[in-house]
Amino acid sequence: MKVDSELARLIIEQMDGVAITDKEGRYIYVNDKWVKRMNKQPEEVLGKYVKEIYPQTKIDLVLKTRRPIIGEIFYNNEIEKDPVGIINYLPVFKDNELFAGLIFAIFEDMKVALEFKKKVEHLSRELEYFKEELRKIRGSRYTVDNIIGNSKAVLHLKEQIYQAARSTSTVLIEGETGTGKELVAHAIHDSGQRNVYNFIKINCAAIPEDLLESEFFGYEEGAFTGAKKGGRKGKFEMAHNGSLFLDEVNQMPLVLQPKLLRVLQEKEIERIGGHGSIPVNVRVIAASNVSLERLVQExxxxxxxxxxxxxxxxxxxxxxxxxxxxxxxxxELLKRLNFQLGLNVKEISSEVMELLVSYNWPGNIRELQNVLERAMNIAWGEVLEISHFSWFRDHQGGASRNLRKDVVVGESLREKKTQTEKEAVEEALKICQGNKAQAARLLNISRTSFYKKLKKYSLF
Structure with a gap:
């Protein structure tokens, strides 16, 4: 049914404040209430660009993007910033082509509208707060926004994360140590439909082989000596309906791999000492710092x-x-470290930034953070200067000497560090006569970390 033009005119005239523009953003119509509120006669504005009359208008942006803007606060006096209305900007189309722009203002019910807007903003802030608290409770701390960078590589990475978040298929994340694999896993979980459920992580290299199965699948009461009364849930049960992150999956023992494969295929687990299967709905996200394809070949x-x-x-x-x-x-790391260390280093000099950009960072972001933290502990002022990085320049020169540009700088340094660490572990075991718990305390590291190093250097 067509609307009578006279009826349409009556409706528009009784609306609180209406202005219509052509597709270029020039006034072609204003109603009587607009004239009264804006204190401008039609002949003063018709044919003129809205931007010339009211520089703060958003109609030009709406006409350019062809997207509406709703609920903008309008200030008649730019100096005093007194709100006089709420403005809605809408593009008008005819036969799928941009035809005009509509500016619809709310003046009469301004107080009610502003109160409503405040309530909506308050609820929005509360929602963000509770979403953040839910992330903490569920174990997921990071989002895509925590991935810093504007390079093509980072933009492509974010696109991959959003693509992965659309489904529940297993994900394999590969990258060198220190590139942020766990951060990416968190972001995938947070961007998907499972983000209201648990995000559980397990480091396959940090847990002794004989304990790994119980960590994965749990156990029943009396399954073995020392088993907890009532049994215990494994990581798969804890991650039910959510995501399970398997970090350093390349370190998973061969004996456990077929059991993990069965869970992925059958969607069920069996606790150690149990007599039945327990269905689980878990999305697995795995990470490896070496090529799994190469490990398969080996x-x-x-x-x-x-x-x-x-x-x-x-x-x-x-x-x-x-x-x-x-x-x-x-x-970004400077801000985080200031908060963590209780410091107030505000800037990084251009000379330092050139130094940082020129280095190849074999340890990636983790190494960058370590270098900045060390320099911040040396500095007394608010600016990181090149003098705070003298130790780093010495290391950079020594590590990169006689190496081609396309070779990872610092390989020899890592080899020396690895050899020194292995010797320290061997010496601690010797001093403690093979007692692993005492050796871990002697090295001032946790038993989990100590077992990890034993496995790394084949010292079991």
Whole structure:
């Protein structure tokens, strides 16, 4: 049914304040209430660009983007900032082509509208607060916004995260140590439909092999000596309906791999000492700092498990391949470290920034954070100067000497560090006559970390 033009005119005239523009943003109509409220006669504005009369208008943006803007506060006096109305800007289309712009204002019920807007904003802030608290409770701390950088590599990485978040398929994240694999796993979980459920993580290299199965699948009461009364849930049960992050999955023992494969295929687990299967609905996100394909070729990782994990694959670029992000990363790390360390270092000098960008960062973002933290502890002022990085320049020169530019700088330093660490672990075991708990205390590290190093250096 067509609306009578006279009826349409009556409706528009009785609306609180209406202005219509052409598709270029020039006034072609204003109603009587608009004239009264804005204190301008039609002949003063018709044919003129809205932007010339009211520089704060959003109609030009709406006409450019063809998207409406709703609920803008309008100030008649830019100096005093007194709100006089709430403005809605709408594009008008005819036969799918932009035809005009509509500006609809609310003046009469301004107080009611403002109160409503305040309530909506308050509820929005509360919602964000509770969403953040829920993340903490469920175990997921990071979002896509925590991935810093504007490089093509980072933008592509974020696109991959959003793509992965759309489904519940298993994800394999590959990247060098220190590139942020766990952060990406958190972001995938947070961006998906499972974000209201638990995000559970387990480091496959940090737990002794004989305890790993019980960590994964749990156990029943009396399953073994020392078993907790009433039994215990494993990580898979804890992650039910949510996500399970398997960090350093490349370190998973071969004996446990077929059991993990069965869970992924059958969607059920069996507790140690149990007599029945427990259904689980878990999305698995795995991470590896070495190529699983290479491990499959070396017979160190099952090919069938690799294919089951490698449904959605995300490769995180090393820092040396996105150096344009280093200034942004450095500034963000500076803020975090100031908060953590109770310091007030506000700036990084241009000379220091050039030094940071020129380095190849074999340890990636983790190494960058370590370098900044050390320099911040040296500095007394509010600016990080090149003098605070003399130790770093010495290391940089020594580590990169006689190496080609495309070779990862610092390899020899890592080799020396590895050898020194292995010797320290061996010496601690010797002093403590093989007592692993005492050796861990002697080295001032946790038993979990100590077992990890024993496995790393094949010292069991």
């Amino acid at each position: 017979k160190k990782f099952r090919s069938d498990l690799f294919y089951r994990l490698n449904v959605v694959r995300i490769s995180i670029p090393p820092l040396r391949e996105r150096k344009e992000d280093i200034p942004l990363l450095a500034q």
